[in-house]
Amino acid sequence: MINQGQVLGRVGKIETRNTATGIKISNVSIVTSKKVLKNGVKVEKVTWHNITLFNKLAEVAEKYVAVGDLLYVQGEMDNQKYTGQDGMERTKSFIIAHQLQLMPKSKEHKPEPNGNAAYDNMGLEDNEVPF
Numbered sequence: 001m002i003n004q005g006q007v008l009g010r011v012g013k014i015e016t017r018n019t020a021t022g023i024k025i026s027n028v029s030i031v032t033s034k035k036v037l038k039n040g041v042k043v044e045k046v047t048w049h050n051i052t053l054f055n056k057l058a059e060v061a062e063k064y065v066a067v068g069d070l071l072y073v074q075g076e077m078d079n080q081k082y083t084g085q086d087g088m089e090r091t092k093s094f095i096i097a098h099q100l101q102l103m104p105k106s107k108e109h110k111p112e113p114n115g116n117a118a119y120d121n122m123g124l125e126d127n128e129v130p131f
Helices: 055-064
Strands: 005-018 024-038 041-054 070-083 089-102
Touching: 005 041, 005 055, 005 089, 024 055, 024 070, 041 055, 041 070, 055 089
Parallel strands: 041 089
Antiparallel strands: 005 024, 005 070, 024 041, 070 089
């Protein structure tokens, strides 16, 4: 059987922490987009992907990955059930990364001096980023 997920997109958020037992964990959100037809008009469809990195990969991400970077991730798809604040049971899907590749930086996608990513290529305004 095959359980594999791969994503190539821009980093939207990265959080790294250590567990009580010393395991380093990074949670990264990556955004991808594509053009789709909606009512005969081309629009940008944006999808956010949740990535979890452990140990050495988490260390690499913490040290070298920044918001706005183009990142390739390959790993195992997983799901986690939880109960929301409204009492409804939900399922979160994510990729547990086994491979991480930092893509070359281009001039038009370098993070702005204030640390915000340049999202104009993905059809997002600063006030539309969901974090």
